[in-house]
Amino acid sequence: MIAKFTLLSLCVSFFALTSAHAEYRVYQYLVKPRNAAVMVTQVDAKPVRSTLNPVAFLSYNGGKSAVDITLMRSWMCPGSTARKDFCIHPSERLAYE
Numbered sequence: 178m179i180a181k182f183t184l185l186s187l188c189v190s191f192f193a194l195t196s197a198h199a200e201y202r203v204y205q206y207l208v209k210p211r212n213a214a215v216m217v218t219q220v221d222a223k224p225v226r227s228t229l230n231p232v233a234f235l236s237y238n239g240g241k242s243a244v245d246i247t248l249m250r251s252w253m254c255p256g257s258t259a260r261k262d263f264c265i266h267p268s269e270r271l272a273y274e
Contacts, residue, residue, distance in 0.1 A: 199257045201228055203264065207247040208238070224249065226263050 209222035222245075227234055231248055238244045254264035 198255070200253050200255050201258055202230075202251055202253055203228060203266075204230065204234065204251045205249045205266070206231075206234060207249055209245045211241075211243055211245050222247075228258060228263070 204227050206225050206227065207222045208225045229237060231246065235241065235244065235246055238246075250266065252264075252266050256264075
């Protein structure tokens, strides 16, 4: 009985793993420093792409007192982020075609 249960659980695990797929969300922010010393040099806001959500991105970069961020857009990418660049936004992909 235990052998049948073990075999059944192995089969279910195998089918669950083979049908799984990875995907991740990419966020594009407009980032501007809030530090007074940096603002004297008139640093413009720059676009940044990241997989960190807005709360995590702001916290990672020093909080509200250090940077001002604006979420411009986000999209889903298939696959994983292992050793590769982020996929491009779907509207940019249409422009290439």
